[in-house]
Amino acid sequence: MRSSAFAVPAVAALAVAGLSAALAFAAQANGPAKPAAAGHHEVYDYDHQEAWQALHDKSQSPIDIVTAGAAAADPAEPRAIEFSHTHGAIDKVEDNGHAVQVDTHATEATIRGRHFKLAQFHFHARSEHTLDGKHFPLEGHFVFKAQDGRLAVVGVMYEQGKANAVAQEVLDDLKPGKAKPAQPEIDIEGLLPKAHGYYHYLGSLTTPPLTENVEWYVMPAPVTMSKQQIDGFLSHYRRNNRNIQPLNGRPLIRYEG
Numbered sequence: 001m002r003s004s005a006f007a008v009p010a011v012a013a014l015a016v017a018g019l020s021a022a023l024a025f026a027a028q029a030n031g032p033a034k035p036a037a038a039g040h041h042e043v044y045d046y047d048h049q050e051a052w053q054a055l056h057d058k059s060q061s062p063i064d065i066v067t068a069g070a071a072a073a074d075p076a077e078p079r080a081i082e083f084s085h086t087h088g089a090i091d092k093v094e095d096n097g098h099a100v101q102v103d104t105h106a107t108e109a110t111i112r113g114r115h116f117k118l119a120q121f122h123f124h125a126r127s128e129h130t131l132d133g134k135h136f137p138l139e140g141h142f143v144f145k146a147q148d149g150r151l152a153v154v155g156v157m158y159e160q161g162k163a164n165a166v167a168q169e170v171l172d173d174l175k176p177g178k179a180k181p182a183q184p185e186i187d188i189e190g191l192l193p194k195a196h197g198y199y200h201y202l203g204s205l206t207t208p209p210l211t212e213n214v215e216w217y218v219m220p221a222p223v224t225m226s227k228q229q230i231d232g233f234l235s236h237y238r239r240n241n242r243n244i245q246p247l248n249g250r251p252l253i254r255y256e257g
């Protein structure tokens with residue numbers, strides 16, 4: 001599935017990132033379903049990441065979250081993350097050549113007092129962020145966008161344990177030959193931890209063009225999936241996690257939730 005080719009289509013090079021490409025794809029959601037990794041999809045070679053180049057490279061993601069190095073969030077400012085309308089229609093579930101991705105837009109989030117809307121979510125194996133050096137088998141990235149274009153990504157860690165019904169819906173929708181999702185709707189609450197504590201820092205997209213000024217909120221409370229479900233995601237990607245990047249003195253903020 002993985003190719004050594006590294007191609008960035010014009011749409012991604014022009015704007016804020018792979019995310020813009022994702023949004024552009026979302027706009028084509030009514031078009032015919034495309035086979036995985038075909039056509040305009042981007043494919044990244046995780047075995048040769050040194051070839052990836054960022055325009056600015058001092059504030060990159062992912063990072064190792066050294067929990068002892070995190071400062072408590074300022075109690076004088078709004079700190080919580082609250083999700084609403086987690087249940088909504090699915091536009092697309094696909095293996096896009098670099099991740100398993102679900103396009104669904106109903107969910108809204110209030111993040112530290114500001115309003116964001118969900119653009120898509122996708123999965124990395126192993127986790128991209130580490131907690132005190134520890135990887136999890138999977139990390140979900142819930143990509144939120146504010147009206148002014150600001151991006152906030154909520155990172156969720158998945159560990160082996162009880163089966164996850166919502167993860168199963170995503171996996172079922174990935175079976176070959178499915179032009180449309182079997183489930184027209186999804187409730188992503190089952191993919192989010194109950195505890196909304198987080199580690200926050202300013203970083204980047206973790207795929208080319210690695211654009212910076214992305215707000216990261218990594219939630220350390222893991223959510224479970226069964227071994228079979230984790231293996232289901234691994235059957236698409238054994239490795240699509242970017243290497244850990246240096247913190248370079250950036251503030252890391254802790255919020256207990």
Ligand SMILES: [Zn+2]
Nearest residue numbers: 122124141206
């Ligand atoms: Zn990601």
